[in-house]
Amino acid sequence: MPELPEVETVRLGLAPVLGVPVVSVRVARRDVVRDHAERRQGTLDHAHLLVGHPIDRALRHGKQLALLAPSGRAALIHLGMSGQVLVLDPGTEVQGGHAHVVWSLADGRRVVFRDPRRFGGVWLLPDQAALNARWAALGPDGLGVSAKHLKERLGRSARAIKPALLDQQAVAGVGNIYADEALFRAGIRPDRACYSLEGPEWTKLAAAVRAVLRAGIRAGGSTLRDYRRPDGSAGQATRAHLVYGRGGQPCLTCGQPLSSAVLAQRTTVWCPTCQQ
DNA sequence: CGTGGCCCCTGTGGGC
């Protein structure tokens, strides 16, 4: 489900529960929770799951979301492909099961991590330094990535530019949708070798990455397939994508059919005319 | 070392 804009939408949606004490936590699937050393076994330290403290802050870097206690203890959440973080009002229940971790708050609301495919998970970190260390190993957040950084990090690489953009150690937060969208906006073919990009192309690409991510946030995570309004209705789910999911359809710029192929195990759509 | 391939898992939508 999530790339950076969807995770940011989740983060913003947690604002109403910040400061409310966590009174208990239920871990329905132990293997979804890992400690700082990546262990899935052993005794769960519920203090690390924020029990007894309010969720003081919700932070994000790339696609990763962290819930922090005032002490800096953190539950770091990866949503993977199908993860969700939900805020439930008293008396409401999770639809569809797969609620792996449920935090109960002092006011009766619950914060739920559900993830049917279980590609995501929750990491328990002892302090904010541990969180900062993890995030320092990733590239800069996509919202603020510069052309200078992209060129320095990738400019000598022989790999194709699209899989390079998907590599979270180069830039954090870009996934399959926004990689295709950014490359289209920048006019760059997804299979171009990184070293072949000229200076102005790095400038256009960095600007395009920032722009598509900002637009996604403005749309409230427009890519959520199973998005539901609070009242349960289907919502607009407006598709603002120019290329993603549009293989074979006419390019919205030139009218020629968009190409589609698998590149680095991911479906990739581009305009063979507009992208060089 | 950088890189591409494979795999993890469940749900769903399209084709037959």
Place this chain on the structure above:
DNA sequence: TGCCCACAGGGGCCAC
């Protein structure tokens, strides 16, 4: 109508 298969927003690990 129902079944089956291909595919889905991610990323860790392994062999080269």
